[in-house]
Amino acid sequence: xxxxxxxxxxxxxxxxxxxxxxxxxxxxxxxxxxxxxxxxxxxxxxxxxxxxxxxxxxxxxxxxxxxxxxxxxxxxxxxxxxxxxxxxxxxxxxxxxxxxxxx
Amino acid sequence: xxxxxxxxxxxxxxxxxxxxxxxxxxxxxxxxxxxxxxxxxxxxxxxxxxxxxxxxxxxxxxxxxxxxxxxxxxxxxxxxxxxxxxxxxxxxxxxxxxxxxxxxxxxxxxxxxxxxxxxxxxxxxxxxxxxxxxxxxxxxxxxxxxxxxxxxxxxxxxxxxxxxxxxxxxxxxxxxxxxxxxxxxxxxxxxxxxxxxxxxxxxxxxxxxxxxxxxxxxxxxxxxxxxxxxxxxxxxxxxxxxxxxxxxxxxxxxxxxxxxxxxxxxxxxxxxxxxxxxxxxxxxxxxxxxxxxxxxxxxxxxxxxxxxxxxxxxxxxxxxxxxxxxxxxxxxxxxxxxxxxxxxxxxxxxxxxxxxxxxxxxxxxxxxxxxxxxxxxxxxxxxxxxxxxxxxxxxxxxxxxxxxxxxxxxxxxxxxxxxxxxxxxxxxxxxxxxxxxxxxxxxxxxxxxxxxxxxxxxxxxxxxxxxxxxxxxxxxxxxxxxxxxx
Numbered sequence: 001x002x003x004x005x006x007x008x009x010x011x012x013x014x015x016x017x018x019x020x021x022x023x024x025x026x027x028x029x030x031x032x033x034x035x036x037x038x039x040x041x042x043x044x045x046x047x048x049x050x051x052x053x054x055x056x057x058x059x060x061x062x063x064x065x066x067x068x069x070x071x072x073x074x075x076x077x078x079x080x081x082x083x084x085x086x087x088x089x090x091x092x093x094x095x096x097x098x099x100x101x102x103x
Numbered sequence: 104x105x106x107x108x109x110x111x112x113x114x115x116x117x118x119x120x121x122x123x124x125x126x127x128x129x130x131x132x133x134x135x136x137x138x139x140x141x142x143x144x145x146x147x148x149x150x151x152x153x154x155x156x157x158x159x160x161x162x163x164x165x166x167x168x169x170x171x172x173x174x175x176x177x178x179x180x181x182x183x184x185x186x187x188x189x190x191x192x193x194x195x196x197x198x199x200x201x202x203x204x205x206x207x208x209x210x211x212x213x214x215x216x217x218x219x220x221x222x223x224x225x226x227x228x229x230x231x232x233x234x235x236x237x238x239x240x241x242x243x244x245x246x247x248x249x250x251x252x253x254x255x256x257x258x259x260x261x262x263x264x265x266x267x268x269x270x271x272x273x274x275x276x277x278x279x280x281x282x283x284x285x286x287x288x289x290x291x292x293x294x295x296x297x298x299x300x301x302x303x304x305x306x307x308x309x310x311x312x313x314x315x316x317x318x319x320x321x322x323x324x325x326x327x328x329x330x331x332x333x334x335x336x337x338x339x340x341x342x343x344x345x346x347x348x349x350x351x352x353x354x355x356x357x358x359x360x361x362x363x364x365x366x367x368x369x370x371x372x373x374x375x376x377x378x379x380x381x382x383x384x385x386x387x388x389x390x391x392x393x394x395x396x397x398x399x400x401x402x403x404x405x406x407x408x409x410x411x412x413x414x415x416x417x418x419x420x421x422x423x424x425x426x427x428x429x430x431x432x433x434x435x436x437x438x439x440x441x442x443x444x445x446x447x448x449x450x451x452x453x454x455x456x457x458x459x460x461x462x463x464x465x466x467x468x469x470x471x472x473x474x475x476x477x478x479x480x481x482x483x484x485x486x487x488x489x490x491x492x493x494x495x496x497x498x499x500x501x502x503x504x505x506x507x508x509x510x511x512x513x514x515x516x517x518x519x520x521x522x523x524x525x526x527x528x529x530x531x532x533x534x535x536x537x538x539x540x541x542x543x544x545x546x547x548x549x550x551x552x553x554x555x556x557x558x559x560x561x562x563x564x565x566x567x568x569x570x571x572x573x574x575x576x577x578x579x580x581x582x583x584x585x586x587x588x589x
Contacts, residue, residue, distance in 0.1 A: 010463075017421065017466040018443075019459060020451040029460065036413075036464065036522050043410045043480050046487065053482030054489055055309060056339070057538030058296045058563060063338040077202050082431055092430060093442045 005030040005037075105584045108268060108322045112170045115162055122155035122162070122173030122217060125268070129175040129219055132266045136589045141241045142251075142261040144180050145188045146220035151175065154217045161215075170325050170349075172215030177267040179258050180221040181228065181304040182208050182313075187218070191304045192226035192236040192254075195427045195453025205302020206337065207271060207313045207330045214329045219267055222257030226458055227424065228275050228306035230254050231528055232517065233282070235457040240514055243285060244587040245554055249511040252282030258316045259286035264589055269317035269326060273303060275310045276412055277506070277531025280543035283316050284506035284556030287545040289573070289583060290316040291323050292531075294563045295538040296341055298327075299334030307419040310412070310535045319583050320544065320573035324348040327566065346567040355571040359394035363387065364499035368405040369530055375508045382547035382555040383505045386576070390503070393575060398499045402491045407484045408533035409526060414468055414481035415536070421465025427453060460521060485536050492537045492562070501568060502560040505530055506543050510553045534560055542569040545582040 010026045010033070021029065075088050084091035106114075114120045130148055137143050158173040167173075183189050183201035190196040204212065212218065225235035233241040233256025243251040244264040251260040258270035259282035272279045274292040283290030291314045298313040305311060315326040325348075332345040365387065370380065391397055429437055429449030437445050454462065468477035495502060509527060517524045534541045541560040548554060561569045577583050 013463050013467045013470070016470060017462050018425075018446045018450055019454075019463065020447050021459070025456075025459070029463065032460065032521055033464065033467075036525075039522060039526075040410045040414055040468075040477065043407055043414070043484055044476075046404070046407055046484060048480065048483035048487070051483040051486050053479055054486040055482055057309060057485070057489065057536075058294065058339065058341060060296065060339060060341055065335060073202060081199065081202060083429065083437065090430060093437075093440050093445055095442050 005033040105318050105586065107319055108170055108174055108325050111174060111268065112172070115173050116167065118162065122158040123152060125173060126151045126155045126175045126217055126219060129265070129267050132264060136244075136264050137266060139242065139247055139589075140244055140260050140264055141239050142222050142257040142264065142266060143177070143220050144190065144192075144223050144238045144257070147187060147218065150186075151217050151219045158215050158217070167215070169214045171211060171329055173217060174268050175217045175219045176211065177220055177222045177258060177261045177270045178208055178218060179224050179255050179270065179272040181224060181273055182271060183302040184208050184218060187221060189221070189304070190238070192224045192238060193453065193455065193458065194237040195449065196432060199432055203302060206299035206334045207303070210330045211271065211326070222261050222270060224257055225254035226455055227304065227420070228254040228273065228278055229420075229457045229461055231277065231281055231524060232514075233257060234514060234518065235455060237455055242514065243511050244589060245287065245552070246511065248513055249553065250285065250514055252285035252511065254278040255316060256282045259283050259288055259290070262286070262288045262316050262318060263587060265586070269315055269322055272314060272316050274312050274314055274535070275306045276416060276535050277528045279314050279316055280506050280531050280541060280556075280558055281528070283543045284545070285511040285554060287554035287556070287582065287585060288316055288318055289320055289323055289545065290314065290543045291327065291566065291569075292534065292541045292543070293331070293566060294540045296339045297540070297564065297566065298330050299337040299340050301334055301336040305423040307416040308423065309419060310416055312535070320542065320570055320577050321349070321352065323542075324352055324570050324574070327570070343564065348567060348570055351567045352571055352574045355575065357394050358390060358572065358575055361390075361395040361501070361572065362398050362499040363390060363395050364398050364400040364495055364502040366400050366402045366405070366495070366502060366504060368402050369504040374529075375505060376510055376549070378549035379505050379508070379510065379555050382549070383503070383557045386546035386557050387503050389579060390572070390576060393579065400495045400499060400502070402495060402533070404484065404487045404491050405533050408488060408536055409529055411481040411484040411488065412528075412532040412536050413525060414477045415485065417461045417465035418469045418478050419465070421462045421469065424454070424458065424462050457521070488533055489537045492539055496562040500561070501565070501572060504558055504560060506556045506558045510549050510551070510555070530558070534558075539563055540566050540569060542573045544573050544576060545585070546580070547582060
């Protein structure tokens, strides 16, 4: 099952990934992705119906610590690196606006 | 001329040299050669000299026991170090100054080592050639028309050219081993979780490892003594005991009875440059002459390693890179009043082609309807690969293999074919997928005088054995002492 990556598919993925691509990029990625996914599909020649997936390769699970508050960064330190801030808060632009064209 | 950390430490204690001198020497090499090599992205000479002077005062007034005290080193630009710029090799973080220091660097600083700067890498670890950095391409000191490997090409090149005694780097799919091999230096990819990743820019969280690149196994062991071990801030670091790596080097008196596995999938004729094949076989012969035993083995799921690795890595990367949203970590790409557009502009302008390609593929593979076919399938293959290695290690103590199927290649020669570039990592990727450790050591040169290396792969948490074996090899051979003509 090889997927073909036409412009519409590439645009859909770009939307999900919050990326805006040029026409040239869309074309180039389309070709490259088709090739790459063909290779990824080689995984299908292995029967894994009885295999449990491994997400964590050294076997650790549920690593807990005591629920005790310890010193962390000051609000100042954290906010200093944000591009926009005011009164110790990170500033964020409008979620909706006059020109919120469909991405 | 190569001088080990132990030698330098003795010289510092005997006041034959000072840390200030070592730092000055490192910067003299940077001034003389980094124009041609391009390893460093940021240097901190004043700060380094200040720290060196403090360490010198300690040497003058008393006994300094830490072997790393006063030793200058570099860091791949994926480690947060408070006060230093950390870009990950990407323009999306240009100008970002770290607010804190990552654990592994912090342990080196506590041991008195002197950080002299950040070195170049393929942005976010995406690459095997250090051509995908937004801050220029690093060249191989052995032949500046060739790549130094990647993604830790800056680290390997800096160490090979004596611009710093060692470097702290990171390996997700071969990023320590392959550049170490291409630059004729020694690098260790640790067991997943052996060294804390806290404060390291994440690429693929289930595959990333932090480790040293240095001129010898002996030096690597000293660095490991400082950085390995549990960190409460990284929940993937187990609490099991950390061996005393340096002390253990001399505990092995010979290699008698050491069973070395030779996996047929890594030596198939036609898949490997003939110079590399011959040179690695010679290294194996050298170990057998020291008493080891050769055992032919098979790792049957190796072929699926590339696909499984790239699916897991790209899916995890697409998630990890979504944090670069232009809200929390600086951003210059904000020509809009709409929040969503900030995300889009920041990422579209901040990520280079390779980063966009990987984020998009990862996003696709995780999207509705594809998760099972790709991500879940890759995790199932990971189980099979982990089992391949466990099965092999019931018959052998360690595995010997080449690191790269090709010699260091020409800069620019692989730019039009991303898939071809990815396929070159065939010998390094499976090791990350299985989560086992691997030590890359130089073992010779091609007829074209390009470096060749091999890797010693062991079961999880067997770094001690790998370091002992590698150290033995380096005591019988002198490949690791060779230096490029700059």
